[in-house]
Amino acid sequence: MAQPKSMYVCQGCGYRSPRWLGRCTDCGAWNSLVEEPITSSRTRKGQHGFADDCTPVPLADVDVGATPRQRTAIEEFDRVLGGGLVPGSVVLIGGDPGIGKSTLVLQAVAALGSSERPALYVSGEESPEQIKMRAARLGLADRPVWLLAATEVEAILHRVKAMRPAVLAVDSIQTMWAAELESAAGNVSQVRECAARFVRWAKATYVPTLIVGHVTKEGAFAGPRVLEHMVDTVLYFEGDRSHAFRILRSVKNRFGSTNEIGVFEMTERGLQPVCNPSAHFLAERPRGAAGSVVAACMEGTRPVLIEVQALVSPSVLANPRRTTLGFDPNRTSMLIAVLEKKLGIQLFGQDVFLNAAGGVRMSEPAADLAVAAALGSSFLERPLDPELAVFGEVGLAGEVRGIQHALLRVQEAARLGLRRCLMPRTNLRQIEGLPEVERVGVASLNEAWDVLFGR
Numbered sequence: 001m002a003q004p005k006s007m008y009v010c011q012g013c014g015y016r017s018p019r020w021l022g023r024c025t026d027c028g029a030w031n032s033l034v035e036e037p038i039t040s041s042r043t044r045k046g047q048h049g050f051a052d053d054c055t056p057v058p059l060a061d062v063d064v065g066a067t068p069r070q071r072t073a074i075e076e077f078d079r080v081l082g083g084g085l086v087p088g089s090v091v092l093i094g095g096d097p098g099i100g101k102s103t104l105v106l107q108a109v110a111a112l113g114s115s116e117r118p119a120l121y122v123s124g125e126e127s128p129e130q131i132k133m134r135a136a137r138l139g140l141a142d143r144p145v146w147l148l149a150a151t152e153v154e155a156i157l158h159r160v161k162a163m164r165p166a167v168l169a170v171d172s173i174q175t176m177w178a179a180e181l182e183s184a185a186g187n188v189s190q191v192r193e194c195a196a197r198f199v200r201w202a203k204a205t206y207v208p209t210l211i212v213g214h215v216t217k218e219g220a221f222a223g224p225r226v227l228e229h230m231v232d233t234v235l236y237f238e239g240d241r242s243h244a245f246r247i248l249r250s251v252k253n254r255f256g257s258t259n260e261i262g263v264f265e266m267t268e269r270g271l272q273p274v275c276n277p278s279a280h281f282l283a284e285r286p287r288g289a290a291g292s293v294v295a296a297c298m299e300g301t302r303p304v305l306i307e308v309q310a311l312v313s314p315s316v317l318a319n320p321r322r323t324t325l326g327f328d329p330n331r332t333s334m335l336i337a338v339l340e341k342k343l344g345i346q347l348f349g350q351d352v353f354l355n356a357a358g359g360v361r362m363s364e365p366a367a368d369l370a371v372a373a374a375l376g377s378s379f380l381e382r383p384l385d386p387e388l389a390v391f392g393e394v395g396l397a398g399e400v401r402g403i404q405h406a407l408l409r410v411q412e413a414a415r416l417g418l419r420r421c422l423m424p425r426t427n428l429r430q431i432e433g434l435p436e437v438e439r440v441g442v443a444s445l446n447e448a449w450d451v452l453f454g455r
């Protein structure tokens with residue numbers, strides 16, 4: 001009888017079974033058995049009789065080479081990666097179907113390949129003809145990119161070993177499968193095993209690897225969470241498909257900061273970097289509408305002006321709605337409580353909707369004051385000065401606290417032609433020059449209200 005090539009292993013206790021079970025007979029966990037390949041210990045051992053080459057090296061002697069990062073010249077992509085692709089690093093790119101993952105990856109590999117060392121784009125989803133058609137649309141049809149339509153991971157790695165491409169792209173990990181496993185491509189065990197092999201190969205050869213991953217309805221990677229642990233960098237491509245904007249966000253990066261974003265626009269000629277996101281986020285702002293406020297936020301090291309919109313209207317529900325898009329719901333609840341307690345604004349019978357326009361997320365407390373201003377403006381039906389930018393953290397006592405990078409925020413407001421900034425008083429002295437922008441410093445919500453609504 002043929003030897004089985006795989007076993008089902010409980011992810012909780014390690015119990016092994018030759019066939020799949022709904023419940024682990026050892027620890028009793030449901031749905032915990034995952035198929036894993038059997039590799040005999042003999043084939044794993046090297047010349048010393050150990051699986052790994054176990055020789056420590058002094059930290060000082062480790063050579064990182066002269067060019068540690070490869071730039072793709074797609075500025076927004078490089079920025080999210082922390083300044084370019086690190087050799088041997090594995091980048092996982094996730095996002096909803098049709099958001100532009102394949103387009104981004106094709107543009108990136110086309111930029112990295114050279115005639116001496118072409119890039120390799122492995123697709124399990126599209127045929128070379130389809131990819132060629134897309135490349136032609138992007139104006140990349142004659143770039144040194146090789147295409148491979150294949151899905152079996154060993155066959156792919158065998159080809160790739162011979163070729164040593166400048167960069168490898170795998171689109172998508174859910175279509176790849178390893179012959180040792182019986183389960184279908186896209187299963188947890190297949191995704192994990194294939195990803196592990198690509199990662200191992202990238203580390204051994206120093207070829208940077210871009211892996212496209214599908215996401216589930218909830219927005220997590222389809223397949224095991226371990227996928228995110230295995231790779232060096234995890235990027236999510238976000239955006240509303242009905243809008244042209246795409247935001248590339250890093251949620252894990254071993255070689256850079258995770259608070260950078262890249263902003264792109266999907267055009268007829270592929271993804272174009274948006275170097276001036278503030279102008280785009282404010283482009284469709286309704287001037288003179290109650291509930292609309294410009295918040296001066298930071299995305300990583302970059303100041304971005306974002307329009308905060310609030311809608312406060314009497315509720316017919318016993319529990320009024322509190323819906324927020326792009327802002328932490330807990331912080332919103334806190335701000336509502338502070339407005340009620342400190343300013344006597346009665347929001348308890350009101351539905352509250354809050355939206356950061358353009359599909360962005362404001363993750364900093366510095367957006368608090370702008371959110372409070374938007375809520376007040378909508379509640380009072382009093383439009384705010386359209387030339388005003390707002391930033392500052394709000395505390396539970398109703399105080400307005402200082403924040404970081406005040407100067408960058410005011411500079412960004414000035415660059416976009418805004419004339420006033422409402423900001424924490426403690427940050428005032430950090431601002432030099434910029435006579436074109438009037439700075440109004442406040443230390444409490446009460447003072448802010450006087451400035452905003454002239455009580």
Ligand code: TYD
Pocket residue numbers: 095096097098099100101102103104134137138266267268269270271
């Ligand atoms: P795609 O990269 O195939 O998405 P994913 O791999 O994430 O599923 O992008 C598909 C969408 O992008 C599709 O709806 C068409 C649009 N698109 C453009 O608008 N312009 C272009 O130049 C390209 C290549 C795609």
Ligand code: MG
Pocket residue numbers: 101102103125171
């Ligand atoms: Mg695709």
